[in-house]
Amino acid sequence: MSRGIDISHHNVCTDYAAAKSAVDWVYIKVTEGSSFVDPSIDEHHGGFAGKPRGPYHFMRGSSAAEVATFVAQVRARAWELPPMLDAEYQGVTSAGIKAFLAEYQRQTGQELTVVYSSESLFTGACNPAGFITGNTVLWAARYSQNSADFSTLGWDHPQLGIYQYWDKGFIPGFAGGIDLDIARVDLGSPQAPSAPSTTIGEDDMAFGTPAPAGTNEHVDLGVVGCKQLRIHTSFGHVVHVRAVLFYGDTGADPNGTGEGGGYDGEFRTPKARWDWAPNRPGPIAIPVGSTSCTVLYDADHAFYVSAALR
CATH class of the missing domain: 3.20.20.80 (Glycosidases)
Structure with a gap:
């Protein structure tokens, strides 16, 4: 005991x-x-x-x-x-x-x-x-x-x-x-996600959320404690991102572009699109204080969205 x-x-x-x-x-x-x-x-x-x-x-x-x-x-x-x-x-x-x-x-x-x-x-x-x-x-x-x-x-x-x-x-x-x-049991060693490394890589992902193919689709994910948002697509495919909206205490205009690279094409006239291909345009900086986000997009294939701790 x-x-x-x-x-x-x-x-x-x-x-x-x-x-x-x-x-x-x-x-x-x-x-x-x-x-x-x-x-x-x-x-x-x-x-x-x-x-x-x-x-x-x-x-x-x-x-x-x-x-x-x-x-x-x-x-x-x-x-x-x-x-x-x-x-x-x-x-x-x-x-x-x-x-x-x-x-x-x-x-x-x-x-x-x-x-x-x-x-x-x-x-x-x-x-x-x-x-x-x-x-x-x-x-x-x-x-x-x-x-x-x-x-x-x-x-x-x-x-x-x-x-x-x-x-x-x-x-x-x-x-x-x-x-x-x-x-009355040996609790043993933790079955927990491994700690992040000091460089950005696959091990830095807090989680990966699958996003289904579709038009005017969206995916929600939590980003508490994370610093970068990434979209992972297959070569030869492009994700047309309509908006990335951050929620939480991010300071001024959290539903607009946010601090550090959030993008909202839905609020533009005419509405804009962000074409996301492999390795381009790169990760989005998550505004400090964000707790969750929504990615609104068009895609002809399934892909992943992840948040990185560094």
Whole structure:
């Protein structure tokens, strides 16, 4: 058995050395929904250096943009534990969890294996039968007993590996109550997207989003933490880009050209087109503060759009 905690910006640590001495591992909230990035990621991540750390996402839906927000923050730092999906919002279902896991695997090529929810949801709307694979580790919460004994959970599963048994625990170095967890499995090494290199290349992509052929088509993707937008076409083909619109707190005129190369031909008279061929015109700089974007285009073939971290 090993003991851990899961924390976010709601948990203030004044002595990380003391906190590290009291736990075996820690999970750190990095994102929630499609746009929220926890402001305490770097503080907690740096403070717990030397201890196994894992990132988690508080799920609000299963859109590509929401998953991409999580993926970008996972890739931005080194982790020792696999990413975790926190599925406890009102209205969450097994189908929603399955959709999120599938989208994560589509964007990263890797499986998201740790799924957290309450005991009441796992026995109800989030029945693991609807999403579980042979690699899944279930993490269940129930606070009524304040006991680290798995038998007090009142529910068991062959793949139940972590029990969050209290939400008002005391850990040295923290002010206020802390979620307390106990694991009966070896969490292992992370199945997470690899960290970006220092030069732009395939490994710098936070994710690739397929764009289908069509006229007046569009594709949406999240770009949180990313710096360049790329369109990948086959030689001999051209994508006619109508507009690239960035959303988020990008400063003045975020729906126009944006800062750093965004393009909006739809607002021009006459409407303009941007012919995008292989290696031309090159990547678009993503305005600082962007959380997502829409690419509107005409294409006679399928292609990919990706966001790069550098």
